[in-house]
Amino acid sequence: MLSGINGKKNGEVASSVIDVPVEPVAIEPVTIEPVPIEPVTIEPVPIEIVRFDGKNFQVWAEQMELFLKQLKINYVLTEPCPNATLGEKDASAGETKAAEKRWVNDDLTCRRNILSHLSDNLFNKYANRKMSAKDLWEDLKFVYMYEEYGTKISQVKKYIEFQMVDEKAVLDQIQELNCIADSIAAVGMPIEENFHVSVIVSKLPLSWKDLSIKLMREEHLPFWKLMELITKEEESRNGVKQIGEPPSDRARFYRANEGGSSGADIKPPPGFQRKYEPNSKNVSCYICGQKGHFSKNCWRWL
Numbered sequence: 443m444l445s446g447i448n449g450k451k452n453g454e455v456a457s458s459v460i461d462v463p464v465e466p467v468a469i470e471p472v473t474i475e476p477v478p479i480e481p482v483t484i485e486p487v488p489i490e491i492v493r494f495d496g497k498n499f500q501v502w503a504e505q506m507e508l509f510l511k512q513l514k515i516n517y518v519l520t521e522p523c524p525n526a527t528l529g530e531k532d533a534s535a536g537e538t539k540a541a542e543k544r545w546v547n548d549d550l551t552c553r554r555n556i557l558s559h560l561s562d563n564l565f566n567k568y569a570n571r572k573m574s575a576k577d578l579w580e581d582l583k584f585v586y587m588y589e590e591y592g593t594k595i596s597q598v599k600k601y602i603e604f605q606m607v608d609e610k611a612v613l614d615q616i617q618e619l620n621c622i623a624d625s626i627a628a629v630g631m632p633i634e635e636n637f638h639v640s641v642i643v644s645k646l647p648l649s650w651k652d653l654s655i656k657l658m659r660e661e662h663l664p665f666w667k668l669m670e671l672i673t674k675e676e677e678s679r680n681g682v683k684q685i686g687e688p689p690s691d692r693a694r695f696y697r698a699n700e701g702g703s704s705g706a707d708i709k710p711p712p713g714f715q716r717k718y719e720p721n722s723k724n725v726s727c728y729i730c731g732q733k734g735h736f737s738k739n740c741w742r743w744l
Contacts, residue, residue: 495561499586506559513555515548519576523549549575556582566607597626601641608647612676616642616669639668650675 489509494502510516524541552575557565568578585596601622606615619642623633643657653675657663 491559493559493561494564494582494586496564496586499582502559503583503587506556510552510555513551515552515555518545518549518552518574519579521545553578563607563610566609567603567605594626594629594631597622597629598631601626604645606645606647608649612646612650612672613669616672619645635665636663639663639665642668 489505489512491505491509492502494506507516507519510519523545524538553573556575556578557569560568568581571578573581585599601619604619604622606612623638627633643654643663646654653671657668657671660667
């Protein structure tokens with residue numbers, strides 16, 4: 443009987459639970475706002491370029507190209523001025539003119555950057571030349587990139603285009619020209635003394651015009667006499683020697699050679715030494731005519 447009652451109650455409870463309506467719960471949608479992400483700006487790493495002095499051109503050129511690429515002006519080294527490539531069908535006249543103006547400005551900036559990363563000597567050599575950045579770059583490549591492979595043409599080109607400047611001692615520049623002449627002689631193209639003397643006279647700075655005219659009038663001008671006159675002139679310009687003061691060892695040495703004696707019969711001044719290089723045994727010095735040393739190491743010049 444109790445079980446019946448319990449069963450009845452359970453049935454009532456079950457029916458009451460089932461009969462209760464369940465109200466739906468409204469779920470509001472959650473809106474997730476996107477978080478703005480600021481773009482990360484990567485600053486370019488500054489490139490430090492050593493001024494080019496005529497050596498290791500390929501290393502310098504690679505650094506220079508990266509630097510010009512950072513400035514976004516390297517395209518002028520490979521692309522011509524837009525006015526030569528754009529026509530009426532490709533762009534309007536206004537766009538063509540704007541592109542041309544941009545190219546000209548970038549070309550000027552590129553040329554200035556290349557010149558500013560040259561040594562003083564090379565800067566003086568190229569600064570006054572009217573050429574585009576591409577022409578300047580190609581000329582540097584032709585002279586110095588192929589020079590590293592020891593070509594005769596590049597050395598001869600350097601010898602021909604060498605020009606002295608007032609900002610540097612003339613004797614030092616003559617020594618530099620002698621080194622170029624030695625490199626030409628080392629590859630089997632010796633330079634005759636009279637020709638070399640004429641080249642030196644023709645390459646003296648403009649401020650030496652009076653002396654150049656005087657030297658051109660000399661009927662016989664050996665190398666030793668030329669160096670004696672140039673030494674005196676440079677000492678006079680620098681104010682090193684006073685009136686009545688004895689000449690320097692170098693001038694005194696050149697004067698001792700005035701009779702045309704060979705280098706073997708004359709002793710060099712104190713401190714002058716004859717230097718030899720291992721690869722110069724078969725090379726004849728065009729200053730003294732003897733074998734076994736380059737002219738840059740000749741005691742008649744040092």
